[in-house]
Amino acid sequence: MLFTILFTATLIPLLLQFPAFDPIALNLGPLAIRWYALAYIGGIVLGWLYARRIIRTERLWGGPAPMTTLDFDDFILWVTLGIILGGRIGYVLFYNFDFFLAHPLQMLELWNGGMSFHGGFLGCVAAVLAFGYRRKIPVLSLGDVTCAVGPIGLLLGRLANFVNGELWGRHADPSLPWAMVFPTGGPLPRHPSQLYEAGLEGILLFIILAIAIRAGALKRSGLIIGIFATGYGLARITGEFFREPDPQLGFLWGGLTMGMILSVPMIVAGLAFIGAALRRRNNEAS
Incomplete structure (x- = not known):
């Protein structure tokens, strides 16, 4: 280990250094707006615009969509609350329960970071169910639209993680051209795993879902939900092989990480949704 550190130290001038990003994007007097907050805002706004386009395009549904753009406009507040x-709550329960049990008031300090995608996903599910039943909108179709736009927020969120210099990757071979030394990650080069996840969970998953939508997936309600859940689970597990686990948890059973464990039920549920959707007739009510 000592030899590795000494050898790496001689290569540090040749390695990529983490850019000196300022995590604060804007200062408006006493109010500091962080890139991470802008990522959430941007993901919601861009996702909302893309969802409106999907809903308005009748050929994707084989007729009028089972909801209107005004319905989705009203849904935005619900899903935003569900995500946050x-x-x-997911981060508190899955990643740092003992700490928050001892410091319960810090659960409210969102500005100090700490969010879980899997918890946010369950929050979205709750928002879809509640809003769908309240408005009498097919919940599977509403879920399809919500999942179709999800990768936009994932992409921006992972880029914000990179800007913040957080959630960096495991140690990488110094010869890897894009290995990077993070200020809070010690002297050894690491994988920029935030960018790997941005590519897998954001760009690749968005392309897969867009292709599926163009191929008529919205005509089988629940199919996009299944593809999203399965695709995200596989992408997250792949990314976890390069990402340093949270220090308060470390590696769990058999070298697994919490992100891997939480992604397995998503894959199982996603495959079940895909199977059910493929057996369902086109435009069958849900």
């Missing part, structure tokens, strides 16, 4: 509350 679910993401925070």
Whole structure:
């Protein structure tokens, strides 16, 4: 280990150094707006615009969509609350329960970071179910639209993780051209795993879902939900092989990480949704 550190130290001038990003994007007097907050805002706004386009395009549904753009406009507040509350609760329960049990008031300090995608996803599910039943909108179709736009927020969120210099990757071979030394990650080069996840969970998953939508997936309600859940689970597990696990948890059973464990039920549920959707007739009510 000592030899590795000494050898790496001689290569540090040749390695990529983490850019000196300022995590604060804008200062408006006493109010500091961080890139991470802008990522959430941007993901919601861009996802909302893309969802409206999907809903308006009748050929994707084989006729009028089972909801209107005005319905989705009203849904935005519901899903935003679901993402924030679910993401925070998920982080508290899955990643740092003992700490928050001892410091319960810090659960409210969202500005100090700490969000879980899997918790946010469950929050979205709750928002879809509640809003769908309240408005009498098919919940599977509403879920399909929500999942179709999800990778936009994932992409921006992972880029914000990179800007913040957080959630960096495991140690990488110094000869890897894009190995990077992170200020808070010690002297050894690491994988920029935030960018790997941005590519897999954001760009690749968005392309897969867009192709499926163009191929008529919205005509089988629940199919996009299944593809998203399966695709995200596989992408997250792949990314976890390069990502340093949270220090308060470390590696769990058999070298697994919490992100891997939480992604397995998503894959199982996603495959079940895909199977059910393929057996369902086109445009069958849900």
